[in-house]
Amino acid sequence: MARSPERLVREGLVQHLPKFRRFALSLARNQADADDLVQAGFERALAKARSYNPAYKIETWVFKIIQNYWTDQMRKQARRGTNVDIDEAYSLMGEDGRQSVETRDLSFKARLAIEQLPEDHRSVVALVLVNGESYKDAAEILGVPVGTVMSRLYRARQTLMQQLDSDHTRGGRA
Amino acid sequence: MIPDDFELMAYVDGELDAQSSKRIAEAVEADPALQAKVDALIESRTVARAAYAPMQEAPLSRALQDMMDDLEAGLESHSDAPAWQSADASPSGGAGMLSWARHRAAAMTAMGVAVGALATWALMPQTQTEAFLTLTEATGTQLSDRAQRALSQTPAGENVDGFTVQTSFVSGAGRSCRQFTLVDQDGIACLDASEWHLVILTDVAGSSDFQAAGGTDPMAVATAGLGVARVLTDEEEAAQIAQNWRRQVD
Known part of the structure; x- marks a missing residue:
């Protein structure tokens, strides 16, 4: 055909x-x-x-x-630089997001944490973690070696988790 | 050997082969520190997905919706895919649907159940003096010698005076078959011995009000009746043309 x-x-x-x-x-x-x-x-x-x-x-x-x-x-x-509008970020969660701590907690903080990643790290997170692409496909899309995808991904994960741990320790949001 | 952090990450993300994955699973099970690292890696993925989960089902913007509507409409009005590829092409239940199921179609079969307008048009020479179809009272609609040649010699996608083969496939019984378009008609012909026989010819342009019983798409019904063992690649089709369509046996 x-x-x-x-x-x-x-x-x-x-x-x-x-x-x-x-x-x-x-x-x-x-x-x-x-x-x-x-x-x-x-x-x-x-x-x-x-x-x-x-x-x-x-x-x-x-x-x-x-x-x-x-x-x-x-x-x-x-x-x-990082420019996350807090009101906008809350609005993304919908009306309930502003009203419910439980609802907004993980996804809101995670979103802010991801927004603060460098762009090349954020792209890898978006492709591999959010969209489930393989390392190989992510490397093809981004035009970098697989090893670079892995190192960016690992560092992005570390930053993400450290940021969330830090928020948790402070007991506040972002 | 203790796996490093990159190996653990690849393990969590399903990037390792079975043997490596098994090796690391055993190491993780035996070492709480490794288990903690794996848990953190899994959590990071969970967190990333959670960040966008609330927004994934948001309605399309108006502009994007309009674009997708145009794309879908274009796919439906310019189908060049075979009928059997119509189902389940889209997660939206219609976005990727190829056009067959929506065509208003007049069913005509090889027995010559000819709708008048089709028979008249198809029998008339278009730019050549020789027609693609012949119609006799005794046998109904048949493929002319010209159609026989076109079916045997024309690669898919090549238009010959309104006659275009859309795809070539092997039927469930091992026959070579070709789906084609003749002006505003669609048809399927299959090879028996050395001659192509018309299996179905159907009006897809809505020029007839005739509807198949129950609204069923006649091309899809015909295709299902034939069965499709496999669709020929361009290379396989070229090889068949080169050897004048030796009978396929799977």
Whole structure:
């Protein structure tokens, strides 16, 4: 059979949308930005669909496009350091998040902790821990060796857990 | 040998082969310090997933929803995949659906249950003088010599005056079959001995109001009846064309 690369890409975008959205959500700071990121990534994927090689997993190909777009956007912005708006972060949890300590506790603190990771660490966390990609696929998407993925992932995990332990010790949030 | 931290992480993330995984599992079981490290690694993954769990089911933004609607509509109106690939392609229960199930279709079979408009159109030469189909009262719709040649010699995806093979497959009985489009009709032909026989020809463009009984897609029914042992790759198809479609036996 002969399905065109363009069609394979279109099918892949539709079929794996939830996966791409989770990835974008891990990179962006809120759902609206994440959906904008997915849309921008999809537009680029469609624009270059003719060059898609079906020998590669469509998810890996699109993840890479989304990651590259995200990286480009971040580079364009002035380096502003960690900038997590507490009110915005709470709003992400929904109305109940502001009202219930139990509800907001783990996911809220975890979200803030991840937001404070360096971008290259956050990407690895997003791909491997949040989206379940293999080390090999994450390395392909990020354009780094598998060993680099592992070292970033390990350090990110350490930072994440230290941050959460620190919050726990202080008995406060972030 | 005590596993290092990277090995423990790879173990937790399921990156090791069975033998290495077993070795580390034994080491972890025998050493509480290693067990504590493994627990922390597992917890870090749990924490990371928990961070985004509340937002994963959020509705799509309007712009993204519009884009996905367009993508899905495009897939449905330009299907170039075989009928048997239509099911369960999408987690949303429709996003990846290929078009067959939604086509308004007029069922025509090899016995010549021809809907008038189709028979008239398909029998008429398009840009050539020789038609792809012939219609006789005795035998109904049949593939012409031109269609025989096209089915034997045309690679999938190549349009010959409105006739395009979409895919090639081996039926459950080991017959070589090809799904094709003829202008606005879809059909399947299978090879018996040295001749292609029409299994089904169906109007997918909605030019007829005829609906198959129960709303069932006739292409899907025909495909299910044939069975699909496997779809030929481009290379296998090329090889079959080169050897004039020697009968397939799996």
